[in-house]
Amino acid sequence: MKIAVLGTGYVGLSTGVCLSEVGHHVICIDIDDQKINRLRQGISPIYEPGLEDLLTKNTAAGNLQFTTSHQEGIENAEVIIIAVGTPQRNDGAADLSYLLQAAKDVSAHLKPDSIVVIKSTVPVGTNDYVKSIITNHTKKPFKMVSNPEFLRQGSAIKDTMKADRIIIGSEDKEAALKIQEMYRPLNVPILMTNVRSAEMIKYASNAFLATKISFINEIANLCEAVGANIIDVANGMGKDKRIGEAFLQAGIGYGGSCFPKDVKALLHTAGLHGVDFSLLRETIAINDEQQKLLFTKACSRLKQLKDKKIAMLGLSFKPETDDMREAPSIKIAHLLHEAEAKVVAYDPVAKDNAKKILGDTIEYASSVDQAIENADAVFIVTEWNEFKQLDLTEVTKHMKQPIIFDGRNCFEENKIRACSKIEYYPVGKPAIVVGLDT
Template sequence: MKLAVIGTGYVGLVSGVCFSDLGHEVICVDKAAEKIERLKRGEVPIYEPGLKALIDKNTAEDRLQFTTDLAYAVKQADIIWLAVGTPSLPNGEADLSYIMEAAKEVALSISQDTILVVKSTVPVGTNEKLENLIRSHTGHTVAMASVPEFLREGSAIKDTMNPDRIVIGTRSPYAQMKLVELHEPLTSNIIVTDVRSAEMIKYASNAFLATKISFINEIANICEKVGADVTMVAEGMGQDRRIGSSFLKAGIGYGGSCFPKDTQALIQIAGHVDYDFKLLKSVVDVNHDQRYNVIRKLEAILGDLHGKSIAIWGLSFKPETDDVRDTPAYEIIVSLLERGAMVRAYDPVAADNFRRSFSALDVQYCPTAAEAAVQADALCILTEWDEFQRITLNDIQSWLKSPNLIDGRNIFSEEQVTGTEFAYYSVGRPNMNKGVKEQIPLLSL
């Protein structure tokens, strides 16, 4: 098939590249001329393992193109994909201005009957608004469909090529047939729904996963009070097939471009129909407060943080990505600076993005993990990069001024910590806490 993908962010770029690798002819479109020129040169504007190799392969085999000319791409396409951003507005609602603008441009460029697929995450009812907009700007028949994405940054190619399921929401038999045909090589688990249900499936899925994360973090906080080990609790819970083991890893909370945005958007969607989504509001509150446990634990170890040198390992919201959107590291660093601490930070991939995104922060960025840690009063691990897990505690201790370690992602085991001199705090594992014995208050700052 011939596909036009409008938008070259994570979703659009990965989806378009993977479709080209399946043998389809794909044109990826973006208004950002600099980004398109970089892609034409084989430069990838995002960090995603394996993506550059697929781009190089499929551009060389003439199945993948990049352009700023939306009209050109639309006229070539059997199926048009909208994958533009829907960021949060200040009130938490999804900003639909970009996707509405893109849909209008598509409508003005259509020269034949076509299928338009909304890949972007949009509130329930958005596809109908887009359809009405498009109809007002073209005389051609446009079959609408919602095919939400379920990609994880860092494993986006794997998730695209081996999805748990594909959801297709449409009332057009023709669009259903073509989209099932397109996705059948990926999985036989294809769920066909009405459009509004497909839109809601995306939000409900992300909200439920965010709920699991906040739940296990609440359990971790209780474990610290009662002397239980959250890793063992999570393992025991996860063996129940009704619960499952995924998203039960305690830490400093979720971040990124999806969970924070989608939970807030779903709260707003509920509010527009006079429903108070109390559970999801609590999920958001718990996630926000969880980040500050790092500060509370530092203060329990060091007391007043003014003038203290704090090393930060990890600036991206998760490993294998350079994405720093709503990363817990931001609020933690801001809190440290507000308390007069000096911050030295390192991330294997995301440091440049973090520096550009938060240029006002007075942070010293270091080229290596060791340089960030040298002569620091404490080290905080905020992202579970493999690189950090390969460093020995003996090495870390030799770099630090004092052996104080806040392991916000539980990357070290009890066996590794035993025998060291660290004042060590992880999340929900009080039996591993060394150095400071008093209870740490779990109160909002």
């Protein structure tokens, strides 16, 4: 099929690359000419494992093209996938301005009987709204399909090629079947629904996962208070098939470009319809507090943070991505900065994006060794494999005080106990102190 994808962000680019990999002819469109120039040279503007290989392969094979021209991209496409951003507005609602502009761009160039697919995460009713906008701007017949995306950054290619499910929402059977056909080579379970259910499935899924995270984080806080161990508790809970093991890893809260904004947008939608979804308000409030956990623990242990050197390991909101949107590291960095601590951070890939948000609030190290040298404490903020594999004996040797606040429970107890001197503060488990009087 001839497919146009609007937006070459995490979702649009991954989708475009994967659809070209399974044999479709894909043209990706973006308004950002720097991104398109880099993509034309085979360089991915985002860090995503496996993406660049498929990008170069399919560009060379002629299946994948990039353009800033909506006309060039859309005029021959049978299917037009909109994957532009839907960020958060100040009132919590989804900002649909990019989407509405994209709808106008599509209507200016679409060919008759093409199918417009909304992949961006949009509040219930948005597909209908976009349909009315396109209808107002063109006389050509077209069809609409809602096809929300569930990929996770850091495993976007794998998630697209081997998705748990694909949701196709449409009131037009022929259009739904055509999109089913488009995805057939992926051999993934497909669920057909009406448009509004498809829109709701996306928000309900993200809100549920965010709530699961806030729930396990509250259980972790309670474990610390009562002397239980969150790893054993989560393990014992997760073995129950009704609960499942995923999303039971306690830590310092969720972040990223989706959970924070999607939970708030769903809460906003509920409010518009007179539904008091108080559970979601709690999910958000718990997460806001949880992001402060390492800072609170450090204040209580070190008393005074002024002029203390804190090494922050990890900046991105999760491993295997350079995305800094709503990362817990942002709040932690600001709190430490206000407390006049000297923060030196290291992240394997997110440094450039972090600089755009945090500027000179913190210093940026180019290695773990540089960050931890002479530090009063280490904060583990993102669970990169590089950090999980650290030799803690070596790490603590180079610190001024061997104090580690681990926000992601990266280490097994025996590894910590093998150190000659360490004070280790995990989440939801008792602290471990070796070779020191505290």
